[in-house]
Amino acid sequence: MHKESFFERRSVVAAFGIIALISGFLFVRTSALGVTGNFILNSISSFNFISLIGILLIVCSVILIIYAIVKKD
């Protein structure tokens, strides 16, 4: 239907997917870095927005990586 754009090249998509995956895991882990045990129970709320952003990034990376794998040359 349309010409392949820069954003639809397999290498670009895969690179972006990996960047998103790494940053997603970093964001998910940020909330738990350096804290343990009762500190989490007493100080950190059960809902953490940054973890949600991390999870969303991982979902986006999955979409891109699947696209990069399935895409035909």
Add this chain to the structure above:
Amino acid sequence: MFTKNEIAIILLAGIILAFSITLLSSLSAFFYALISVIIIILINIFAKKITGYILDSETEFKLWEIKRFGVRPHYSFKKSFPAGAFLPVITSILTLGKIYWMAPIVFDVKPRSYRAAKRWGLYTFSEMTEWHIGVIAASGILVTLFFSLIGYLTGFSEFARLSLYYAFFNLLPISSLDGNKVFFGSIVLWSFLAILVLIGLGYALFLI
């Protein structure tokens, strides 16, 4: 370039968003938010208008309205609900100003009459394709992100933060927001934009 109706909508959206961001905590904060929001909206709309012009179409901006709220056809309001005007204020009051909805404006695209005469590779189109509508919507979000980066680098960190919020809420794939248009135009392009916005948002919210 802008119709009177569009200018009125931009001003109205600016006032509503500035109110929901500051909740009138102070007059100087309100005016700073108002100017920032109007600049962000203008940048976004300009980008879409220019992309629309390149793609031989006319973009028309209006307040976001919801008519249907469910999957089945009869799940709809009798009259359109002006969500773009009420949702920012409602979310801001309910969350005590912690979250403010920043997606008040949507757009419609109409093809120009001479669009059918132009070739797009092997094809010609008389109507707008979903890909082209997605590209127009994506251009607005991309330019907003770019100016957010410029704002951050030049020391306007609050402007940068508001730009990121604007991009984030507009990228949600619901109703007739930009995110929905990009999502159905190309899910890959939407994922690219979502990654850029989420990384920026995570950085702005928690790491600065």
